[in-house]
Amino acid sequence: METKKRKQPLNAYILFYREILQEVPEFVQGRDHKKFSVLWKNMASEDKQLYFEEAARLNELHVEKTSMKVIKSAKGLFKERQRMEIKKQFPCATVKEIRKHLRGVYKGFSKEEKSKFVEEFKELKKTDITTVGNDSETSIGGPREDWSEKHISRLTAYS
Structure with missing residues (x-):
């Protein structure tokens, strides 16, 4: 039996990862993964903060969306x-x-x-x-x- 897993909101690193993939088309998702992680590691904490704030906002939206309980009977x-x-x-x-x-x-x-x-x-x-x-x-x-x-x-x- 197949169960549907509830999707989680994106974290800060994944948001960064997706943005770089869009901006730099030469990067290949699987092949250049180490380059992404080095970029993330060397990024200033002030620059990372934008991604963390966006991830927190997405998390709040996710909680609001999934916390509503529908009574069926x-x-x-x-x-x-x-x-x-x-x-x-x-x-x-x-x-x-x-x-x-x-x-x-x-x-x-x-x-x-x-x-x-x-x-x-x-x-x-x-x-x-x-x-x-x-x-x-x-x-x-x-x-x-x-x-x-x-x-x-x-x-x-x-x-």
């Missing part, structure tokens, strides 16, 4: 709300233990209790800004509304 909404409370009560609990506990709690809910989260999830789905421009069929705001309706009705059926 009513069960996910419940878990997200409860996870922090449990973590405060039991700081030594592992992620696996918390997940197992929340799964059991949600499974034990009645239809009425689950319907509260389903309704709240539907409202969140209408107003949540993290879903804008998301075209995946399995995520909130995807192109198939019937998928989410089937999914929600399946959730309420398990009680």
Whole structure:
């Protein structure tokens, strides 16, 4: 099974490396790698600072972009709300233990209790800004509304 690795932002050296490749077309990426490293090593720290600042800016953008969490179901909404409370009560609990506990709690809910989260999830789905421009069929705001309706009705059926 192939997994997608989250891309990391470019570091200062790679930014420098790419810039030199664009400015000096004679350099070949693989062959002249040692020349690049010597140039970087001998560069004044003031000149390097520009690259470090740009790398820090790119890192901040990356963190903002990847830290947004999209809740995909009513069960996910419940878990997200409860996870922090449990973590405060039991700081030594592992992620696996918390997940197992929340799964059991949600499974034990009645239809009425689950319907509260389903309704709240539907409202969140209408107003949540993290879903804008998301075209995946399995995520909130995807192109198939019937998928989410089937999914929600399946959730309420398990009680």
